[in-house]
Amino acid sequence: MDTITHTLFGLTLYGTVDKKNMEKKEKRAFLVTAVGASLIPDIDVISRLWDTTGQYQMWHRGITHSIFLTPLWAAVLFLICMAIFKTKDKRLFFLGWLAVVIHNTSDLFNAWGTGYLEPFLNTRITFGTIPIVDLVFWAIMGTAFILSRKNKQKSPYYFRMAWVFMTLHLIIQTTQGFLLYNQYDEKYDEVALSANFVPWTYSVIAKQDDTVTIFQDNLFQKEKEQYVLVSKEDADLDYLFSQRPEAKTLYQWSPFVVVVDDGKRLGLYDPRFYRDGQSFLYEYIER
Template sequence: MDSVTHTLFGLALYGAVDKKHMKKSQKRAYLLTAVGASQIPDIDVISQLWDNEGLYQMWHRGITHSIFLTPLWAALFILLSFLLFKVKDVKLFFLGWVAVIIHNTSDLFNAWGTGYLEPFSNMRITFGTIPIIDFVFWVILGTAFIASKFNKIKSPSYFKLAWVFIALHVIIQSVQGWMLYNQYEDDYEQIALSAGFIPWTYTVIAKSDSEVNIFQDNLFSERKLQYELTSAEDTDLNGLFTEKPEAKTLSEWSPFVVIVDDGDRIGVYDPRFYRNGQSFLFEYIDKTQ
């Protein structure tokens, strides 16, 4: 998910806590933990500063997003709460733990995926049933924020209800995506999903041999073929991977890639992000004359 959504998740967790009898220092500790722990896995972006081997694509949403690291992040915020606010409260650990788990798990549902099982598996797990920016989340949480302003006494109840609606939205989106995925399994060897910004709409990327078809689809209308792509599967990519290690990383990170060998360039791109004739995840080298 995007940073705004993760921040809203953190604020919604904070809003769901009953703070009637808390001191100001406790409220600050809870706010720091809820919002900070909702953001902390994305600290991996700083790895760009020392990446000189083209590995950032694999590092981002890698080990920092592992489910096995979540209790360590939660413990960090217990420590910060004590150092900054002199607050000792075991509930802060569980709040931070839930916040990090929500961050890491929600990222599984969009096309980017995460290294959820690192360091035991480098596989990028992605369901593709929720867009990276999901405005339905924003509407649900925005409604809870507005409602809480009019009735502060029942404020936690509004946010708890918002979490119920968020869970229902994720379930409905994911069940529909799973049903669509199954419709393509008999005809294609490899399939990937990418949810659209409009609820219940999906891009389905399907590959057989060297042919890749990209469809716009949902359960309530006929699928529409958007693009037909051909992958140059017989191309020797060793030179590309040597000169452009980012290309090798992209090939390992993506569910599958389209290989380009058009006489001018050799490259690979992720077809899940193919729009208007190109993918923004495209690594290539120019052929020497």
């Protein structure tokens, strides 16, 4: 998910906490824990500062998003709150742990994916059933905020119900994506999903031999063919990788790629992010 959504997740988690009998410093500790833990896995963006070998694509959403590191991040936030707010409430640790688990798990459902099982499995796990910016999530959390403002006494209830509805949305959206994926998986060598901003609508990226076809589809209408892309499977990728290490990283990171070799440029791109004639995830060298 994007940074705004993760921040909203943290604020919504904070909203579920009953704060009637808390002092101001306790409330601040819970707020910092909920929001901080909802954002801390993305600390990996600082790897750009020392990345000289084109590995950022693997580092971002890599080990910092591992499910096995979630209690460590929770402990870090707990210690920070102990130092700043002088509180040792154990609930802070469990709130932080839950926030990190939600961050890492929600990212699994985007096309970008995560290294959820690193360091034991380096495969980037992605379901592609939820867009990175999901406006349904935003609407649910916004509704909970508005209702909580009107009735502060029931504020935790509204935010807890928001999590129930967001979970239902995730289940419904992912189930539909899974059913669509299976329909295409029977006919193509490789298939990937990328959820659209419109709920229950997906881009289905299907590869057969050297041809990649991108469809727009959902369970309630006939699929619409959007793009047909031809991949130059016999291109010299070793040469490309030697000249541009980022290309090798993208090749390893993506479920599959489209290779371009037109005499002027040699490169590859991830077709899951193909829009209006180009993908924003690409690596090229000039001939």
